[in-house]
Amino acid sequence: MKAFTVHKGIVAGIDRANVDTDMIIPKQFLKSIKRSGFGPNLFDELRYLDEGKPGQDCTNRPLNKDFPLNWPRYKGASVLLCRENFGCGSSREHAPWAMDDYGFRVVIAPSYADIFFNNCLKNGLLPIVLKENIVDKLFAEVEENEGYELAVDLPRQVVVTPDGEEFSFDIDAFSKGCLLEGLDEIGLTLNDTDTIRAYEAAREKDTPWLFGAIK
Numbered sequence: 452m453k454a455f456t457v458h459k460g461i462v463a464g465i466d467r468a469n470v471d472t473d474m475i476i477p478k479q480f481l482k483s484i485k486r487s488g489f490g491p492n493l494f495d496e497l498r499y500l501d502e503g504k505p506g507q508d509c510t511n512r513p514l515n516k517d518f519p520l521n522w523p524r525y526k527g528a529s530v531l532l533c534r535e536n537f538g539c540g541s542s543r544e545h546a547p548w549a550m551d552d553y554g555f556r557v558v559i560a561p562s563y564a565d566i567f568f569n570n571c572l573k574n575g576l577l578p579i580v581l582k583e584n585i586v587d588k589l590f591a592e593v594e595e596n597e598g599y600e601l602a603v604d605l606p607r608q609v610v611v612t613p614d615g616e617e618f619s620f621d622i623d624a625f626s627k628g629c630l631l632e633g634l635d636e637i638g639l640t641l642n643d644t645d646t647i648r649a650y651e652a653a654r655e656k657d658t659p660w661l662f663g664a665i666k
Contacts, residue, residue, distance in 0.1 A: 452575035454633030458556045459602040460529030463519055464593045465494075470533060471540030472567060476549040480505055486574075489545060490552035494520060524597045532589055533560040538567025538578075547574045557603050559610065561586050572626045573635055577603065579610060579620045605630060 480492050482505055495503040498520060500513040514521045520528070531550070537560040538546060547570050550558070558576065561583040571578040581589075592612065593599045602611040605627065609617045622630075629635070655662045 452633055452635045455556065455575060455577055455605050455630040457602065457604045457606070458529065458577075459600055460556065461525065461527055462530040462532050462589070462593050462599050462601050463525035463528035464532040464590050465519055466534060466590060468534040469536045469539055472538055472543050472546040472564075473540055475538065475546040476543065477503065479503070480549075481543060481545055486548045487552055489549035490554070493549040493553045494518070527554070529554050530557045530559065530601050530603070531555050532586065532593060533558060534586070535561045535583070537563050538571075539564040542566040542570070544570045544574070547571045547576045551576050557601075559586065559589065559601075572630065575630065575633065575635070577605065577622075577630060579603070581610065581618055581620060585618055 474496065475494060476489055476492060477495050480489060480495070480503070483489075491509040492503055497518045498515055499509070500515055503509070503512070519525055537558065546567060550571075551574060556575075556577065557579060558571065559579045559581055562580065563571075563578055568578050589601075589612075596613075600613060603609075604611065605622075608622060608627075609619050611617050
């Protein structure tokens with residue numbers, strides 16, 4: 452996955468609470484496990500006026516002009532500002548896949564569903580928890596200022612506004628290290644390739660009948 456250190460990007464706001472994973476990426480798109488190609492169908496039922504289908508070309512689909520991600524001012528947004536309990540519902544990992552494929556690197560909300568929160572961290576997407584009054588302030592500033600950008604400094608664990616105001620956030624040391632190095636669970640395992648190979652060689656020498664049975 453992509454390493455995360457410091458990111459600065461345009462902020463898009465979705466001002467509604469309890470956005471569930473089926474809203475983030477509807478169930479009909481869960482057949483693929485490629486991790487890519489889900490961006491055009493992010494928030495599919497909210498972005499488009501017709502029903503989305505897997506493999507469909509979304510270029511000429513009718514857009515819902517009332518949905519924020521369709522507004523020109525949010526074009527190229529990479530920071531998503533949300534309300535409480537974001538990512539509730541089913542545990543589908545496709546939700547952070549779709550957000551990453553769309554171009555988001557950061558999500559900011561007062562609270563998240565636990566599984567979604569952890570799935571984000573495992574896929575290079577940084578979910579930040581800020582107090583509700585701070586999120587209210589950011590929503591107001593985003594609305595007032597087209598092209599509003601936030602800088603997110605993971606090493607320092609701060610969100611920085613255009614006027615230099617900083618808001619600190621918490622993240623566990625293990626997840627922070629993985630994001631900084633761009634390592635998912637597979638990447639972490641591959642870091643120990645030599646150790647794994649040495650163990651397998653020793654194991655095969657001690658119990659050759661087991662390895663013969665699975666070849």
